[in-house]
Amino acid sequence: MKFIGKEASLEIPGPRVHLRLISQQETELIRQWRNQDHIRVWFKYSEIISQDEQQVWWEGYQQRHNDLMFIIWQQAQARPVGTVALYHIDLNAGSAEFGRLIIASADDRGKGLAQEASQVLLDWARQELSLTRISLEVHLDNAPAIALYRKLGFSELGSCGQFLKMEVRFPPGQPG
Ligand SMILES: CC(C)(COP(=O)(O)OP(=O)(O)OC[C@H]1O[C@@H](n2cnc3c(N)ncnc32)[C@H](O)[C@@H]1OP(=O)(O)O)[C@@H](O)C(=O)NCCC(=O)NCCS
Numbered sequence: 001m002k003f004i005g006k007e008a009s010l011e012i013p014g015p016r017v018h019l020r021l022i023s024q025q026e027t028e029l030i031r032q033w034r035n036q037d038h039i040r041v042w043f044k045y046s047e048i049i050s051q052d053e054q055q056v057w058w059e060g061y062q063q064r065h066n067d068l069m070f071i072i073w074q075q076a077q078a079r080p081v082g083t084v085a086l087y088h089i090d091l092n093a094g095s096a097e098f099g100r101l102i103i104a105s106a107d108d109r110g111k112g113l114a115q116e117a118s119q120v121l122l123d124w125a126r127q128e129l130s131l132t133r134i135s136l137e138v139h140l141d142n143a144p145a146i147a148l149y150r151k152l153g154f155s156e157l158g159s160c161g162q163f164l165k166m167e168v169r170f171p172p173g174q175p176g
Pocket of ligand 1: 110115151
């Protein structure tokens, strides 16, 4: 089993946003974003998350070497606008799951920030981790997210309960 280091310096640059691994000081901000009703309804675990539960999650996250969660930074105003993650990363199989995608404020939506952040992360996963298959699950009623994932190249595999499974495959040996 190969492991991925969670170096605090890990940053992935893009034209308008860059991705930076989350730090403990951002866990409360992320909890508040995630607890908004219009965001949590789209998550598999959609209950309100307490500070204690968030702390337990953070401690587990630090131990997991197959889970990378990023803050999406909007570069021009140097401020955090959301999150995105790759988890269940399996370097031997060349696969991972994509998720925890949030653009927190309505003011920041519809400007292409989620699309850019997602593309930057997928390109990095392909080039730096040599991943060839990335999958996700999205609520069947989450039309904006499904449209975004289609634009990113994900195709539908079928549904499981209220969730649609999607995946994108990259040909091995061909850097993006
Ligand atoms: C889904 C979400 C991340 C999109 O963020 P965003 O920054 O507004 O998305 P973008 O501006 O990058 O949009 C990219 C594409 O996504 C699709 N899209 C985004 N918002 C949409 C909407 N309201 N209706 C339909 N399609 C939409 C479109 O295809 C869009 O491309 P276009 O502008 O050329 O039509 C955001 O709405 C969000 O945080 N939602 C709540 C959390 C959530 O649902 N996360 C996904 C869980 S799987």
